[in-house]
Amino acid sequence: MNYFVLKGRAALEALDNVQPVDTPECPFDWRFVVECTSCGEEPYRAIVINLFAKFQVENSERTWNFRASCEYCPSTHLALIRRTKGAFREDCEDEWVDLLHIIADGIKFKKFREKKSIWHGTSEFGSKTYENINLEYSSWCDYDMDYYQLICMDNARFQIVLAEDIYEKMFKARDGVVHQVAMLSKKLRI
Numbered sequence: 001m002n003y004f005v006l007k008g009r010a011a012l013e014a015l016d017n018v019q020p021v022d023t024p025e026c027p028f029d030w031r032f033v034v035e036c037t038s039c040g041e042e043p044y045r046a047i048v049i050n051l052f053a054k055f056q057v058e059n060s061e062r063t064w065n066f067r068a069s070c071e072y073c074p075s076t077h078l079a080l081i082r083r084t085k086g087a088f089r090e091d092c093e094d095e096w097v098d099l100l101h102i103i104a105d106g107i108k109f110k111k112f113r114e115k116k117s118i119w120h121g122t123s124e125f126g127s128k129t130y131e132n133i134n135l136e137y138s139s140w141c142d143y144d145m146d147y148y149q150l151i152c153m154d155n156a157r158f159q160i161v162l163a164e165d166i167y168e169k170m171f172k173a174r175d176g177v178v179h180q181v182a183m184l185s186k187k188l189r190i
């Protein structure tokens, strides 16, 4: 089992609280380049994980969000994702923000593919909401005609970090109680 965090940073202008559009009606496609931990090969295409997809797997009490067979060896690839409360903030350009926690079995997460993702954010002026922020070119701009103000998200970057304390963070956030990682692993049998 491997634990990862997807982190992001971006420069915002007159824009705040940028987050993925991720609802049951309009789920966010979390696209990643991954690598099989058994054979070391990358799937031909980036994998797509949907937070609302549910998969049960034999010998695991967890409900996973992604399940696939390796294209090159008999290994099964599993992933479970949880959104953090992280968002891109106008005053946090220099900070990496935790966006997603990932638990993975059989795969190593290498890169986030943000090109086709759609985000939403709030204008600094008049609380106007922008629902169509896409990062195809790593940046996005609009113009607020009411305030004669350019609204921008620029230089968006992402990285995936291997992290061993995600269990604790994930379940601490859910239960409001700090659990020991070992106890949780035992309880959940994963």
Ligand SMILES: [Zn+2]
Binding pocket: 036, 037, 038, 039, 040, 041, 070, 071, 072, 073, 074, 075
């Ligand atoms: Zn493989």
